[in-house]
Amino acid sequence: MSDCVLLGDRGYLSSTIQLDLFETANIKLETPMRINQANYKKQPYVFRKSRKRIESLFSQLFDQFMIRRNYANFFQGF
16 A cells, blocks of 8 residues: 555554654554644544444444454354
């Protein structure tokens, strides 16, 4: 991937990671800022809406395939 925008969560706030991605592959990593950060700005609505849709989809897949309660040792057992 290159020349794109990736949505990340608050765990990817590191400016060094963002700078490295941008310099190597021209990827802009969009992460929401924490409220207690200096120069806090709310993430644009488009990104918040997309992120909510992604999180909802992950939650539905986890529930549907019971991923949290799966005790398979191999992928074939999944």
